[in-house]
Amino acid sequence: MAAAEEDSLRSVSIAFSILDCFALTPELGPSAVAREVGIAKSTASRMLAVMASRGILERREGGRYRLGLRLFEYGQLALFRLNLFEISVPILADLRDRVRDLVQLGIPVGAEILFLDRFEAQNLDLRFHGEAWRRVPAHSSSSGRAVAAFNPAVARTVFEAGLIRRTRYTVVDPRRLSEILVQVRERGYASTDEELEEGISSVAAPVLVTDEQGVRAVAAVSVVGPSRRLRRGGTGTIGAHVQDAAHRIGIALSA
Amino acid sequence: MAAAEEDSLRSVSIAFSILDCFALTPELGPSAVAREVGIAKSTASRMLAVMASRGILERREGGRYRLGLRLFEYGQLALFRLNLFEISVPILADLRDRVRDLVQLGIPVGAEILFLDRFEAQNLDLRFHGEAWRRVPAHSSSSGRAVAAFNPAVARTVFEAGLIRRTRYTVVDPRRLSEILVQVRERGYASTDEELEEGISSVAAPVLVTDEQGVRAVAAVSVVGPSRRLRRGGTGTIGAHVQDAAHRIGIALSA
């Protein structure tokens, strides 16, 4: 993972490499960072101090650091500036009209999926409205699988968090989940069948983006509905629609 | 706004100052950045290129740049690592039990408030469930006002976006909103009365954080309910509860 770095603007590259370290470990001190990035301990110490003074990192007891609030704010700003909502709203509304079920846009937050937006069809069961989750475990949701299959960092977090059982259908065996993720990569979309809640199924596709770091999923589009109806409609057809919507959002994001 | 910068680790400080530039303007080129930060145009050009190569920024047509997806991902990571949910869930659940109404946690995204989590009381009207907003205009929501009152950058965005009318009670006069924000700062909490939807009122308090940059709001806790019930309960009492919850989250965030 390390090495092969363009080292123009050395210190700037180092700074962001340091940020990347915190993707894997919540809290780090200068020594660990120095080891990880391949710089002198003293340099790491200085770097961390500067970044902490800007709120990018947060200094904790004992000279260790963690990601700071400023980063969280930058994220909100980026979310806004990338026009994620403006881009996705018409696409998701269109998808909802096609599948006539609940459509959601979710992003990974740790080992959970946080739903940012939701589009409800007219003919939905009322019981859905009552049980309106904001966050769900990634391993037992189609959105989570869609993202994890195309984002190693997320997958790692999911496996590390552990696969807790939600229903008797929930996949809790890591090996089994790995196989599922392989299938997801092959098919291009993910699904769950009563794994989060009995009687409820879902289909999701990853929103993929491409940049210098490669291709990875940053979000997912999902369709949720009663297992009976989703099965009747055929997850294949829905899968295609969901995939199309997610793909279009990905394209627009990078435009 | 500029100047008075600690200039140890010059280039790193510059890099993050550049990021700050994009808080105000969506898209910038080297010249503009150089002017803003006070560096040479060539330096800005190089910096932007490096940051773009890391996905922090995104290069657009014509050598201009905007915030990149990587920043969005860092934000998600920070959200996770700051334990915002773990911290807020018990506090919000407690608040819900006190006020026995809908409790929400929201963050600013541009001129809108995005609700991250929601806690519903048992005795809620069913109509609420149907109309479950994810995002609302900041100017006509109590959460938006709570954040804007304690975060100049957000306030700026809100005023620039324009105050669109939602109901006949919506405050659409910028001057009037300014006065309201002053009141919010004085009282410590914000409220709206049928401004987003007729018959619905809300009370919100800012989640404040303190660091080297000063004090500012990064989120808001709000209580929403039928205007009748909220008025009966007295917004003052609810305000105190909401303020307390928001305060506790803020404290825990910086712990």
Place this chain on the structure above:
DNA sequence: CGCTGCGTTCGCCCCTGGCGAACGGTCGCG
């Protein structure tokens, strides 16, 4: 009690990173 690890501090010396100038392109106005 030593040993190992941590985080911090200091001084040095080299190299990188910031600067200014020059270049090519584009736009808009006279």
Place this chain on the structure above:
DNA sequence: CGCGACCGTTCGCCAGGGGCGAACGCAGCG
């Protein structure tokens, strides 16, 4: 049309900043 103003990019230079290593003080542990 052509000039000028502005843009983004590139180049070479030179100095001072920054990364390094060593030394320090401190915990934790065997």
